[in-house]
């Protein structure tokens with residue numbers, strides 16, 4: 001039997017133990033599995049309370065089951081769902097019963113979604129949106145992913161592709177009438193006008209794309225500075241928990257420590273780094289090397305200085321990079337007059353909390369500019385951007401090709417439509433699909 005025709009099953013909910021666990025089964029045997037373990041097929045799409053019982057194993061669990069006969073199911077195949085108590089032994093017992101049924105096997109990561117895709121329930125951009133939705137940590141990421149799952153990009157791309165195919169049809173009819181120059185020219189002109197209008201539309205989408213790819217990845221803010229200035233103290237304040245060791249001993253932090261923050265819906269990773277100085281200690285030296293490297297790669301550096309000591313100059317200590325650097329004066333509680341110098345952004349006390357609200361507001365403001373405002377995000381991945389870029393370029397090229405002949409125009413248009421086909425997953429080689437679905441969760 002081809003692996004595609006096998007019936008697959010997986011735990012679709014979190015790591016046990018959980019209050020309830022959902023085990024999904026998809027494929028031709030899903031109905032038989034239900035009949036076998038729940039004694040009879042429940043009414044379609046209605047939650048049904050049953051005792052799961054296996055001939056050999058005896059009772060498995062007091063459960064709720066659902067039956068979605070295909071093709072009106074999430075995968076397009078027959079689907080059975082077992083909502084069971086999420087204990088390890090309960091799961092092991094149900095999995096044991098499922099594994100013993102001939103023709104059933106565990107699903108690969110993303111295999112349910114892949115089947116939904118192959119059965120036309122989702123296009124590739126929608127599948128990508130689904131993966132992003134599962135991994136969304138913040139509200140803005142969730143909204144962006146949900147829009148893509150609901151076909152915002154896919155519908156646009158389908159519409160563009162349809163229009164290109166219509167324009168292509170005109171050119172091809174023109175080619176058939178090429179002995180009658182007038183007719184063919186009359187057909188070519190509107191086709192080229194359509195191509196150029198579409199080119200502009202896709203350019204607009206590419207330009208308005210803003211920072212949606214960034215929203216997927218998040219913003220990285222590195223806290224850097226000389227030893228003992230209070231970097232780890234600030235890190236703990238921003239994280240609201242003790243993630244980093246704080247001590248009066250200079251050179252405390254060695255490894256890079258990361259925390260994920262939800263800053264007003266923006267995904268932000270804050271990293272705490274080793275204090276940067278010349279040192280003879282090889283372990284600390286490695287910490288300093290990492291601190292410099294991570295600060296150079298970050299999207300923003302918070303360079304902390306100690307108010308009670310002479311302020312260090314970040315340029316002297318950081319590796320040169322494009323990363324913006326904010327100089328922040330810490331430990332203002334130790335000095336009488338906390339005058340902010342020209343290049344000092346704000347003064348804070350990481351220990352007492354002074355100025356932290358102001359710093360957070362500045363960070364939210366920075367994130368707003370970094371991610372771009374509004375909900376325009378149509379293109380969320382490099383894959384999508386590159387395919388739209390080449391579609392747009394081919395449409396532009398079609399106009400230039402008119403001088404060489406209609407066949408060349410048709411060729412450009414055909415290639416443009418094919419790029420959109422790739423975007424939607426209609427035209428593609430197996431290994432690209434493999435690489436996309438491999439990153440999904442098991443049970444999805």
Ligand SMILES: Nc1nc2c(c(=O)[nH]1)N(C=O)[C@@H](CNc1ccc(C(=O)N[C@@H](CCC(=O)O)C(=O)O)cc1)CN2
Nearest residue numbers: 012022024066068071072073074075076079081121444
């Ligand atoms: N229990 C459970 N909850 C879940 C899912 C699931 O599979 N099971 N989902 C899984 O991802 C998500 C919901 N998505 C779903 C998508 C399509 C269909 C479905 O049955 N579609 C049919 C029928 C049309 C309809 O009425 O929705 C279809 O598309 O033909 C169900 C759930 C989130 N919650």
Ligand SMILES: Nc1nc2c(ncn2[C@@H]2O[C@H](COP(=O)(O)OP(=O)(O)OP(=O)(O)O)[C@@H](O)[C@H]2O)c(=O)[nH]1
Nearest residue numbers: 227228229230231232233247251252253275350351
């Ligand atoms: N008075 C005062 N002390 C602070 C403040 N912030 C941090 N400290 C103290 O400064 C010392 C160093 O703090 P850390 O947060 O460990 O400094 P660090 O920059 O991470 O140091 P390294 O990891 O060694 O580079 C600790 O004793 C903190 O309690 C502050 O705002 N005011």
Ligand SMILES: [Mg+2]
Nearest residue numbers: 231232252253
């Ligand atoms: Mg530290």
